[in-house]
Amino acid sequence: xxxxxxxxxxxxxxxxxxxxxxxxxxxxxxxxxxxxxxxxxxxxxxxxxxxxxxxxxxxxxxxxxxxxxxxxxxxxxxxxxxxxxxxxxxxxxxxxxxxxxxxxxxxxxxxxxxxxxxxxxxxxxxxxxxxxxxxxxxxxxxxxxxxxxxxxxxxxxxxxxxxxxxxxxxxxxxxxxxxxxxxxxxxxxxxxxxxxxxxxxxxxxxxxxxxxxxxxxxxxxxxxxxxxxxxxxxxxxxxxxxxxxxxxxxxxxxxxxxxxxxxxxxxxxxxxxxxxxxxxxxxxxxxxxxxxxxxxxxxxxxxxxxxxxxxxxxxxxxxxxxxxxxxxxxxxxxxxxxxxxxxxxxxxxxxxxxxxxxxxxxxxxxxxxxxxxxxxxxxxxxxxxxxxxxxxxxxxxxxxxxxxxxxxxxxxxxxxxxxxxxxxxxxxxxxxxxxxxxxxxxxxxxxxxxxxxxxxxxxxxxxxxxxxxxxxxxxxxxxxxxxxxxxxxxxxxxxxxxxxxxxxxxxxxxxxxxxxxxxxxxxxxxxxxxxxxxxxxxxxxxxxxxxxxxxxx
Numbered sequence: 345x346x347x348x349x350x351x352x353x354x355x356x357x358x359x360x361x362x363x364x365x366x367x368x369x370x371x372x373x374x375x376x377x378x379x380x381x382x383x384x385x386x387x388x389x390x391x392x393x394x395x396x397x398x399x400x401x402x403x404x405x406x407x408x409x410x411x412x413x414x415x416x417x418x419x420x421x422x423x424x425x426x427x428x429x430x431x432x433x434x435x436x437x438x439x440x441x442x443x444x445x446x447x448x449x450x451x452x453x454x455x456x457x458x459x460x461x462x463x464x465x466x467x468x469x470x471x472x473x474x475x476x477x478x479x480x481x482x483x484x485x486x487x488x489x490x491x492x493x494x495x496x497x498x499x500x501x502x503x504x505x506x507x508x509x510x511x512x513x514x515x516x517x518x519x520x521x522x523x524x525x526x527x528x529x530x531x532x533x534x535x536x537x538x539x540x541x542x543x544x545x546x547x548x549x550x551x552x553x554x555x556x557x558x559x560x561x562x563x564x565x566x567x568x569x570x571x572x573x574x575x576x577x578x579x580x581x582x583x584x585x586x587x588x589x590x591x592x593x594x595x596x597x598x599x600x601x602x603x604x605x606x607x608x609x610x611x612x613x614x615x616x617x618x619x620x621x622x623x624x625x626x627x628x629x630x631x632x633x634x635x636x637x638x639x640x641x642x643x644x645x646x647x648x649x650x651x652x653x654x655x656x657x658x659x660x661x662x663x664x665x666x667x668x669x670x671x672x673x674x675x676x677x678x679x680x681x682x683x684x685x686x687x688x689x690x691x692x693x694x695x696x697x698x699x700x701x702x703x704x705x706x707x708x709x710x711x712x713x714x715x716x717x718x719x720x721x722x723x724x725x726x727x728x729x730x731x732x733x734x735x736x737x738x739x740x741x742x743x744x745x746x747x748x749x750x751x752x753x754x755x756x757x758x759x760x761x762x763x764x765x766x767x768x769x770x771x772x773x774x775x776x777x778x779x780x781x782x783x784x785x786x787x788x789x790x791x792x793x794x795x796x797x798x799x800x801x802x803x804x805x806x807x808x809x810x811x812x813x814x815x816x817x818x819x820x821x822x823x824x825x826x827x828x829x830x831x832x833x834x835x836x837x838x839x840x841x842x843x844x845x846x847x848x849x850x851x852x853x854x855x856x857x858x859x860x861x862x863x864x865x866x867x868x869x870x871x872x873x874x875x876x877x878x879x880x881x882x883x884x885x886x887x888x889x890x891x892x893x894x895x896x897x
Contacts (some may be wrong), residue, residue, distance in 0.1 A: 389612065392627045396614040399586065399625050402570050404617055407531075410442075411544065414556050415529070418546045421448070421554060426456075433457050442566070445470040445557035452481045452551060470557065473536050477543065478555065484547045485528060531619030533591075540591055542619055564596060572599045584629040591622035604628045673845045677860070681731060688724040692717055722761055726795045730865055744786050744872055746896070751779035751815055751822050754787050758794040759813070762802065769806045779815035779822055783894035789869050790892065793877065796862035797826045797888050804848075805830025808885055820895040821875070829885040838879060842867045866890075 417436070424432045433446055445467070448457040455478065458467035477483060529546045532555075542563065545555045571588070576599045585600030587610070598604070610626035695716050759773050766772060801811045808829030816823045833841060833848065840846045847860040863877075870877040874893030879886065 392612045392629075393614070396586070396612060396625050396627060399571065400614060400616055403567060403620065406567060406570055407619060411529070414443075414544050415546060417443070417556070418554050421446075422548065422552070429457060430459055430462060442559055442562050443556045444559040447471060447474060447478055447553075447555045447557075449478050449553040449555070450551070453479060474534065474543065474555070474557070477532055477534060478553070481551075483532065484530075484545060484553050533619055533622065540622075544619075568597045571597060574599045576600060584627065587626045587628065589624050589626060593624075600628075602629055677845050681727075684724075684727050688720040688727075691720045692724075723765070723799075726799060729792060730796065730862055742869070742872055744789060744874075746784040746786055748782050748784055749787055750782055751785065751790070751817070751824070751894075752777045754785075754790050755779075755794065755813060755815055755824065758791050758798065761795075762798045766802060766811070769802065771802065771806055771809050771811065774810055774812045776812075776814045779817045779824075781817060783817070783822065784896045785822070785892060785894050786873060789873055793866045793869050793890060794824070794826070796866040797890070800862060801826065801828040801830070801886070804828075805885055807831065817894070820893060822892050822894045824890040824892075825887065826890070827882065827885060827887045832882070832884065833879065833886050841879065842877075 417440075421433065421436065429448075433448070437443060437446060446457060447455060447470070450456050455471060458464070458471065463471065471478075527547055527549050529544070532543045532545065534541055534543060539560060541560055542558045543555050544558065545553055547553045567588070574597075583602045585598055585602040585604055587595050587604075588597045590596055608628060610628055611631065612627040614625050615621065616623045616625065755775070755777070759775065763773070798811065805811070805828035810829055812825070812827040814823075814825040814827075816825075837846075837848050841848075842863050844864040845860040846864075867877045870890055870892060874895075875891040877888060877890050880889050881887075
């Protein structure tokens with residue numbers, strides 16, 4: 345049997361140190377997590393129940409306040425005597441946004457309002473619909489049984505259906521706070537057609553009963569106004585939503601930041617107290633939140649990760665060093681971009697403010713400011729475009745869209761954009777056009793490549809004063825030469841200048857800003873266009889030659 349080398353033994357030990365603790369900790373974490381999930385689920389359910397109870401209390405408080413108001417209205421109405429009763433009650437209904445109908449019952453079966461002879465069509469319809477209610481005196485004493493309720497519903501000749509009553513406990517509590525002549529009160533939920541409605545009744549010691557029929561839409565509006573806004577975000581349980589459902593399980597209102605899927609079942613449901621006994625509130629949230637890892641599981645994972653890092657530290661030392669260098673390059677890149685973005689924006693803002701403050705100065709001065717603003721804006725746009733193209737190139741998301749056009753016109757437009765800034769530095773273009781025929785190329789790609797080449801010459805070759813541009817067509821290729829007469833590129837850097845983030849000097853003290861991605865992007869764009877960007881040897885300065893394919897796509 346072949347003996348293991350020292351290196352192989354070390355690798356074997358490292359593997360054991362990595363996987364053995366991970367396996368042990370994973371098993372322990374799994375056991376702990378099962379228990380934690382049960383506890384966590386119970387805690388979340390308790391939290392949800394407390395939130396639903398809070399909503400129910402808010403709705404109950406609304407009806408408690410409403411009962412106080414209606415009892416006050418009852419006292420007012422009972423003090424009205426004939427013949428003013430009909431007129432005063434109608435005035436009350438006209439002024440009340442919440443009460444839309446009233447009946448006044450005397451001696452169990454005698455309706456004094458609305459009067460038979462003077463009842464409007466609406467009032468007569470209301471009396472007919474509520475006959476199963478006011479024609480049964482038992483409703484205004486104590487809560488009836490379910491069998492008695494079915495008998496009452498079966499006896500109804502109208503389309504109104506009796507649905508629910510308040511509990512005796514609610515009645516007793518209400519009686520305690522009433523005036524001495526009130527013996528009972530309560531709520532009745534009934535149906536008019538397909539719509540459920542609520543009626544609040546008050547009975548005094550003379551057996552007179554006043555029933556207040558509530559405006560369904562106004563009551564719903566009042567209830568919704570007491571609930572959180574639709575966009576309310578729950579700080580206790582994120583990504584959740586609560587629905588208010590009526591007796592037919594139709595959604596009346598919803599709030600929260602969780603998007604409920606069609607047909608999704610509620611995590612928790614709670615039926616409301618009377619008089620909305622058939623309504624309910626439902627809580628929805630992502631079920632996966634119940635199964636999230638607890639802090640114990642996270643701690644176990646962190647411990648396993650730490651042990652793995654310690655075991656892998658020596659083995660992956662060189663790999664980590666390389667990753668650190670790349671990370672530093674990325675940080676340097678972000679810093680350079682931030683620096684480049686900040687300066688143009690500062691200049692734009694400063695000169696814009698000067699222009700605003702000196703609106704009455706001579707036009708020459710205004711034009712100067714505008715030129716600075718325009719120049720800085722163009723420079724910022726080119727920089728941003730470089731960053732975007734670099735990002736797209738990393739994702740292979742750049743597409744070539746060829747269209748018929750003239751290369752020389754594209755070159756002219758790019759030169760015009762640089763003339764002002766070059767003129768300020770004492771530089772100028774010398775151009776020899778030789779591509780004035782219509783060919784197929786991506787104008788945006790060519791402009792971006794030229795922008796980077798011209799910008800490079802502007803930064804590093806301003807001592808040379810001249811930038812020479814030559815265009816030439818040959819077969820299905822277009823050749824564009826960009827020559828500057830600056831200090832040139834050192835021989836040690838000629839093989840690196842097309843690498844991302846590479847700069848001959850990255851010191852901010854050099855006075856030359858840049859990100860180190862311009863030439864890299866230009867070379868990638870040239871390849872995508874079926875060509876090549878190369879740095880050729882020249883006696884002075886730097887000479888770049890761009891070849892692109894100009895055949896139809």
